[in-house]
Amino acid sequence: MHDAPRPVPFRGGGFRPQRLRGVGVAVFVVLILLIEWGTRAGWISSLTLPRPSDVVATLVQLWKSGLFFQHVTPSLTRLAVGSAMGVLAGVAVGVMIGLFSLARAGLVPLVAALFPIPKIALLPLFVIWFGIDEGSKYALIALGTFTPTVVATFGAVDNVDRTLVRMGQSFGLRWWSIVRKIVLPGALPGILSGLRISLSIGIILLVAAEMLGAQYGIGAYILEAGSLYDLERLFAGVVILSSLGVLVSWLIAQLEKRLLIWRS
């Protein structure tokens, strides 16, 4: 009655993400071709979506006319200055919260209260405080990047292996040496991954910041296109903005590669 011996069935597959190159690009290409076809054939009306080739033409035009840099340069400056202020202050406050019980008790509730405020709602207030020009834009982006950086930083400081700190203490290292050589490098991975979120929020807030009193800037360009119902320019602006997001993400990945080489 015994059956012939048969191989044990394999049941261990799946649940393991694999690197598939080019699929992401293919999805983009297929989607864009589909929209191109739809807008040309007419089953997507010009009111619904712009023709991708027209968007490309708009981008080329933008580049040739020199307006590209006229819009991108102020936006990049705002993003750089605003998020530099927000991130530096955020790391400083986050480290303080991580190290001092008094700072933790005093500042964590404050940060928790600041975090959920839609920063856009504060823009009119910032205009009064910091002026309608660059000041209010920097302030908006700075505040927007500040809170997530604080939360990421003090979480990262909390997660620094305490045995490393004890080791430092057991060797009689000075307090500042422990912070500089053990706590900060140990918190760096957490701070950098917080930076991804902070800078994405910074890019989102760029559009909001340029709502008030900006003649040039990617956000102003998108808002203008939206109010003119100019879909080609609207999408051209969106393409620039999401390229900016990809670029920032890539830069952080490079930074991680260099600084976190010690991670397995």
Add this chain to the structure above:
Amino acid sequence: MAHPTILGAGMDLKIEQLSHSYDTVNVLSDISLQVPSGQIMCVVGPSGCGKSTLLRMIGGLERPSAGQVLQSGDVPPDCLNPLTFVFQDFALLPWRSVAGNIELVLEDHPLDGAARAARVADVLARTNLSDFAKALPRQLSGGMKQRVAIARAMAVHPAVMLMDEPLSALDAQTRELLIDDLVGLWMRAPFTAVYVTHNLAEAVRLGHQIVVLSRRPGRVREVMHLSTPLDQRSMADPGLQAAQERLWALMRDEALAADKELAHA
């Protein structure tokens, strides 16, 4: 003078009526011990008996509720950190190389660059790590990591090494190799150490005296003295076998009871 020190020359440790409790739980009760210089004292006991707590108190990382730890005698002149720990989980900075991890504990001291480099080179040579000076911890096996931690501890020329289950994270074969290493290091330059372990074989291989603690609250149940020179102790030695069996007999019931105890919330 190739090896500038005899580690631990001249410093004795005395533990006087030390007791400790966390909130309402008594962890250690009335411990009095003496660690003579140039000897290794092993502390064994069932899990949760407070042996690691005791070690942290000896090293000044925790404050006892009652009693005190006294140090007497001279600290060697070039000693940078009299009481130096070796941790179970190595506690190496993953972002620093092997040499960097050793330099870390020298950087806060007024040593010139050459003196610092000499110390690093010396301890790397003594632990056979010279070829790995530039490696990162993630590239090392567990045994190698602990060798680095030991080298780091020796770099400050400690008066007493406080070793907290240094071999527990390693597999059995690696542990054997490291025991041999420690014995070799001690034979070349005898050092003073308090060595906490739950592994009785380690205790009888390395201990000049072996302190058995009872389960919580930890008390000294017995202090066993072994006179066989460290380099002559082998696993096959009947004397050591007997000592180990005796230790196990002392501990067995305690270990059994400790095992059944509910974890303290």
Add this chain to the structure above:
Amino acid sequence: MNQVSRRHAMGLLAGAATLPVLGAPALAANSKITVGALAFTSHAASFVAFERGYFAEAGLDVEFKFFQAAQPMAVAIASGDADYAVTAISGGLISLAEKGATKVIGGALSEEKGIDGQKILVSDAAFKAGVTTPKALDGKAWGVTQAGSSFHYMGAKIAAAEGISLKYTPLQKTGAVIGALKSGQIDGWSIVPHIAKPLAKSGAVHIIGDVADYIPNYQVTTVFTSAANAANERAKTQAFLAAFSKGADDFNAALVDKTTSADEAEAMVKLIHKYVYTDREYEKAKPSIVNGAMRINKGAALNMSSVNDQLSWFKSEGLVKDSISMDMLVDGSYVSTT
């Protein structure tokens, strides 16, 4: 039972009251339509037509949808969320017309010599610094809601006439522009008189000129609808325009030409107060409503030359495509055009 029958009786009465009224082309059944509006006096014609039953007489069951700015209204017409709306010609409206979504079908608010029209305002700080005439605004910050809004057009026309240049500052909402002007963040702006006058009275801003001097016969707002309504729903569209015009006539008579009795004027202000300045008490709202009365074109007539001028300006600024023509923007078959 009693309650129901009473309500029934009231309904009958109301129905009877409308019976003898003739004139408006009656539709077969009550057509439900949505009318987009801003809570401004300039939209009064629609409110009057609704409150006095002119829409109902024309067989239109009207529901208002209120907006914060002109341009979103154009988008709502395009998306079918609103059927008819009255607002300034904006770049968005023209772009949507170019995509075949919207059509201008009539005129509403006009600048007219002799009637108080839109004012040119400057901030107190700018005024004190010597900006007392529009010419002195050279190089100053001019508030606009969005690029391509009517404020942008007015600023550009003033600048062109004076041979000066302005720095256009987009602030999205009229409220934000007012705030920025009061605090001196921007220097100049132009706005309808019922907003301009109270601001000037507070001393925070100063009136330095009239828009009508720069843009005579300016067709400030127009009536527009979706291209589909304009082409396929003639009866409904005519009915809407007829009722709207009746509302406009009542409004002009009571508050612009002031040919009616004081009681009628009072009644008109009260009617409008239901929609405009509802957050203020009547006595305080009344002057603002009276001040804000600008002529709404009789018969929703459309000033084509003004529309053409606006379209050319949008094109010349590159805000809309060059390819768009008046025919794409306007369906002139409904009202008289000049």
